[in-house]
Amino acid sequence: MPADIVIVDYGAGNLRSVQNALRSLGHEPTVSASAQDVAGARAVILPGVGAASSAMQELERLGLVNALMQHMEADRPFLGVCLGLQLLLTVTEEGGLTPCLGVIPGWVKKLSADLKIPHMGWNQVRQRQRHPIFAGIPDNSNFYFVHSYYGEAEDKALVVGETEYGVTFGSVIARGNLIATQFHPEKSGEMGLKLYDNFLKLALGESPC
Numbered sequence: 001m002p003a004d005i006v007i008v009d010y011g012a013g014n015l016r017s018v019q020n021a022l023r024s025l026g027h028e029p030t031v032s033a034s035a036q037d038v039a040g041a042r043a044v045i046l047p048g049v050g051a052a053s054s055a056m057q058e059l060e061r062l063g064l065v066n067a068l069m070q071h072m073e074a075d076r077p078f079l080g081v082c083l084g085l086q087l088l089l090t091v092t093e094e095g096g097l098t099p100c101l102g103v104i105p106g107w108v109k110k111l112s113a114d115l116k117i118p119h120m121g122w123n124q125v126r127q128r129q130r131h132p133i134f135a136g137i138p139d140n141s142n143f144y145f146v147h148s149y150y151g152e153a154e155d156k157a158l159v160v161g162e163t164e165y166g167v168t169f170g171s172v173i174a175r176g177n178l179i180a181t182q183f184h185p186e187k188s189g190e191m192g193l194k195l196y197d198n199f200l201k202l203a204l205g206e207s208p209c
Contacts, residue, residue: 004204005029006041008068010058012083014049014186021186025197035067043203044071048083052108053095055083065101072103072178077203080180082147085173088180089151104173106153115166118148125171125183129160133172133179133198135208141191143183150182177202
């Protein structure tokens with residue numbers, strides 16, 4: 001029987017934290033490396049820790065690229081987290097211009113060497129647009145970041161939340177039923193759980209409040 005919610009397992013770590021966060025909200029997600037599970041899922045979460053090049057290699061090796069692409073091209077609910085946001089763009093500077101999924105035209109760039117890298121800890125997310133993913137989340141709420149690279153979408157209208165760390169970068173992007181965050185909601189306390197709750201309600205046809 002197809003799972004409603006699939007957390008994609010491609011060896012990137014942090015999966016249990018995401019699973020536990022969703023369980024605390026009353027859901028029972030499936031953690032899976034199966035393209036068949038992804039293809040049949042109602043909603044997919046692509047978490048991410050580590051390097052983009054190895055992540056893309058694993059997604060290819062596991063046969064997950066086509067399943068993910070078909071899911072997103074059908075505009076079915078999708079949430080990318082941290083590296084899961086960066087992999088949506090066209091190419092990343094990490095690993096020497098590594099091609100990514102190319103769902104969102106744009107580049108992934110390294111944060112300035114003048115900054116402490118990785119950008120690790122709490123930082124504000126400024127809501128550039130009203131979006132259901134922010135329901136019940138005050139503007140400029142703090143979320144937890146751990147990253148050395150940031151995504152820059154060509155279409156700035158897709159950036160619904162932004163954060164400043166040396167540069168101002170898109171920390172939440174959204175297009176249709178595709179949403180992605182540069183921060184880790186599962187490490188972001190009450191506001192992070194609220195964001196997951198909003199995503200799941202949208203994915204399952206309920207209204208965030």
